[in-house]
Amino acid sequence: MIVQRLLSSSVIGVVGLACKAFLNIGFKQVAVSGIHNLLNALDDSERKKGRGIVTVSNHISTLDDPVTWGTLPFRCFTNLHDMRWTLGASDIVFTNPVFSAFFRKGQVLETFRGNGVYQESVDTAIKKLNEGLWVHLFGEGKVNQPYQYQLLQDTDNHGCAHDGELVAKLPRFKWGVGRILADSDRLPVVIPMWLSGFENVMPEPRPAGFPAKFLPRFRQSIRVCFGEKLDENELKRVLMAVGTPSPVPISYPTNTIIKRDSIPENVIERQRQWEAVTALVHQSVENLGYSVSGPLLGLPHSPFLMAKPYTSR
Numbered sequence: 001m002i003v004q005r006l007l008s009s010s011v012i013g014v015v016g017l018a019c020k021a022f023l024n025i026g027f028k029q030v031a032v033s034g035i036h037n038l039l040n041a042l043d044d045s046e047r048k049k050g051r052g053i054v055t056v057s058n059h060i061s062t063l064d065d066p067v068t069w070g071t072l073p074f075r076c077f078t079n080l081h082d083m084r085w086t087l088g089a090s091d092i093v094f095t096n097p098v099f100s101a102f103f104r105k106g107q108v109l110e111t112f113r114g115n116g117v118y119q120e121s122v123d124t125a126i127k128k129l130n131e132g133l134w135v136h137l138f139g140e141g142k143v144n145q146p147y148q149y150q151l152l153q154d155t156d157n158h159g160c161a162h163d164g165e166l167v168a169k170l171p172r173f174k175w176g177v178g179r180i181l182a183d184s185d186r187l188p189v190v191i192p193m194w195l196s197g198f199e200n201v202m203p204e205p206r207p208a209g210f211p212a213k214f215l216p217r218f219r220q221s222i223r224v225c226f227g228e229k230l231d232e233n234e235l236k237r238v239l240m241a242v243g244t245p246s247p248v249p250i251s252y253p254t255n256t257i258i259k260r261d262s263i264p265e266n267v268i269e270r271q272r273q274w275e276a277v278t279a280l281v282h283q284s285v286e287n288l289g290y291s292v293s294g295p296l297l298g299l300p301h302s303p304f305l306m307a308k309p310y311t312s313r
Contacts, residue, residue: 016069021070027219036226050131053189059142065138081133090112122179146168151169152166152167167296168298169310175275178278192227192281197298198222223292227284
């Protein structure tokens with residue numbers, strides 16, 4: 001156990017310092033706002049009583065994690081308790097034994113796309129929260145850059161848009177976000193985040209071939225914004241509005257794909273809770289995005305823009 005912690009501390013310390021150096025040297029401008037919202041949560045004594053922290057953000061490049069965490073103070077790189085756990089796709093980061101060992105020591109939980117929310121990584125994320133730890137989630141479950149967002153005619157005055165102007169919509173979040181929140185022993189502190197500019201550092205699609213596929217674009221400007229924590233009473237209100245289901249086991253066997261028509265009714269009720277909570281978190285992240293990046297969520301303005309559906313790569 002001690003050896004494993006030392007290895008994790010080494011990986012996180014080295015990567016954290018490398019990301020901080022990269023931010024200081026490789027970028028034209030790095031703007032960070034609201035970081036006190038996260039630091040206050042990390043210092044909260046309630047963590048010792050089993051109340052975890054969940055940060056949720058948009059996902060606009062393969063560099064979002066770990067480069068974003070280069071904005072954290074040095075203390076987070078030397079204390080595993082103050083560093084995030086996150087979920088990583090098996091087919092992206094756990095591609096060989098060396099990478100697998102490295103990312104596990106970096107507090108990344110291997111997640112299998114298509115296996116739904118009843119898998120070991122989601123269960124483990126819930127357990128980490130029950131220990132008062134910090135879990136970061138990319139709600140979309142994959143990279144979506146601003147040019148892929150759905151564009152609609154605005155009718156609700158999002159951001160600084162006027163009625164009838166175009167507004168971008170952040171792709172829907174996976175409702176595993178809701179399960180992780182609702183199934184924790186105590187409702188975690190939930191902090192929305194918004195990342196911008198990373199799509200210019202690692203634009204998609206990437207050029208073919210090595211090393212161009214893996215090289216970032218330097219001297220770009222990025223922004224990392226930590227929003228205010230969500231109102232705990234509002235989260236509870238959403239949970240209660242959907243109804244309180246009967247207790248059920250925390251999960252099905254690892255990597256088992258469950259068909260909806262085979263799920264008991266009390267589990268379906270719980271899923272409705274997860275979906276409702278996920279929608280609330282999605283709205284908070286999207287609204288933060290409007291306040292930071294405007295109604296187009298970072299998509300450059302152009303007279304040729306028109307309403308369009310979501311574009312999947």
